C-alpha cells in the first residue's frame with residue numbers, strides 16, 4: 001500500500017515539526033513520518049518538563065492539516081521519490097514530490113571496561129527512559145561524558161527526585177554551559193542557575209573527569225572515575241554517559257546526499273546535493289533547537305515553493321549569526337580513546353572486542369574480518385566509536401550504508417515493485433480532506 | 441489499589457506488572473529488573489540509547505521477537521518476554 005504527498009518530512013523533532021507545519025500552512029499535502037511513539041524528537045520528548053517553544057510548536061503541529069505517520073520507520077528507498085516504511089508488521093511506500101530530511105542526532109558512545117552492563121546508559125538514554133516511565137526518585141545516578149546534554153539531563157533527573165551523586169564533564173564547564181543553552185534554546189543564564197540547582201541538591205561537579213570502568217556482575221554496581229591521575233569508585237544505580245552528539249546520516253547517505261566533514265551539505269534554502277531533497281536540523285550541523293526550528297521553517301517554505309519567504313527567513317539566520325559553537329567545540333580528549341582494554345566489547349551487537357578491531361586498517365576491513373557493524377544496529381554505535389578510537393573516517397562508515405537502513409521484516413523486504421507508487425496509482429492520502437489524520 | 445484508568449497491567453516474563461499509561465516497554469522491563477536480552481556471548485544487556493538506535497533493548501512483545509522495547513508503549517494485557 002502507498003501514500004502520496006507533495007512534501008514528505010522524515011523526523012518529528014523540532015526541525016521536522018517546523019518544516020511540516022510551514023509546508024502544510026503553504027497549502028501542500030504534507031506527511032510527517034517519525035519512528036517514535038510520539039512527536040517531539042529526542043529533545044522535546046514528552047515528559048513533565050517541556051519548554052514553552054515545545055508546547056507552542058506541538059500545539060501548531062496538532063492544529064496543522066497534515067498526515068502524521070507516527071511510529072513508522074523508514075528502511076529503504078526502492079526508487080526515486082519513494083521511501084519504504086514499516087510499523088509493526090505493516091509495510092508502506094511513502095511517495096513524495098519533495099522530501100525534507102530532519103533525522104536528528106544521537107549520542108556518541110565510547111567503550112570502556114564494563115560499559116555493556118545493564119544500567120549503563122546514554123545521558124539522553126537514561127533521560128528518555130525516565131520520560132518513558134522509569135521511576136528515578138531516590139536512585140543514585142552518575143552523569144558523565146561530555147557535551148551539552150549532560151547538564152540538562154542532570155537537572156531533569158534531579159528535579160525528578162534522583163540523587164545525582166556526580167556530574168563528570170570532560171570539558172571545562174564554561175565551555176559547556178553556552179552549548180547546553182544553544183542545544184535547548186534556553187538562555188545561558190538559566191542554565192547556570194540549573195547547574196547551581198543540581199549542585200545544591202548534592203551533586204558534585206567534576207571537570208576533566210570521566211569514567212574508566214564500570215563494576216558489577218549482572219548489572220552496574222559502581223563506577224570508577226578518573227581525574228588527573230587519581231581514580232576512585234562511586235556506588236550508583238545508573239550511569240548516564242554520552243560523549244556529545246553525532247547526526248543521523250544513514251538516510252541522507254542512502255539517498256546520495258553529499259556529506260562533508262560528517263554533516264549533510266545544504267545551501268541557504270536547506271537544499272541538499274540531491275534534487276528535491278532538503279535537510280534541516282542536526283544532520284546539517286549540531287546547532288540546537290532554535291537553529292533547527294529556523295532551518296525547518298526555511299526547508300518547509302522552500303519545498304512548498306515559497307522561495308521569497310524562505311529566503312527572508314534564511315537571512316534572519318545569517319543576521320542573527322547563530323553560533324555554530326556546537327559543531328566544533330566539544331573536542332574529545334584523546335585519552336578517552338584509550339579507555340578500552342583488549343577484552344572490552346566495542347561492537348555490542350556481535351560482541352567484538354577492542355583487540356580484534358585494533359589490528360585492522362580500516363572500517364571495511366574490520367567489518368569483513370570481525371563482523372563488527374554487521375549486527376542490527378549496523379554500526380550506529382560501534383562505527384561512531386571506531387571513528388574516534390581508530391581514526392577510521394566517517395566517510396567510510398557512511399559509504400557502507402546499504403538498504404535496509406534498519407533491519408526490516410522479511411515480509412517488508414519482499415514487498416514487490418508493483419506495490420510502489422508509480423504502478424498502483426492510488427489517490428493521495430487523507431491530508432486532502434483538510435483535517436489531520438493519523439495512520440493507524 | 442491501582443486506578444484502572446490511570447494504570448495498565450501487563451506481564452514481563454510472566455510476572456504481573458502495573459505501569460502508568462505512556463510507559464515504554466523498555467522502562468517496564470527495567471522495572472521488572474530483567475536484562476532485556478543476552479548478547480551473542482551470553483552477557484546481560486539493557487537499554488543504552490533509549491531512542492531506537494542501539495538495539496540493546498530488544499525483547500519479544502506479544503509474541504513478536506526482536507522488538508525495540510524503547511519505542512513501544514505498554515498496553516493493557518501485553519505479554520513481554522526477555523531472553
Ligand code: FES
Nearest residue numbers: 490492495497510
Ligand atoms: S535502547 Fe537503544 S534501541 Fe532501545
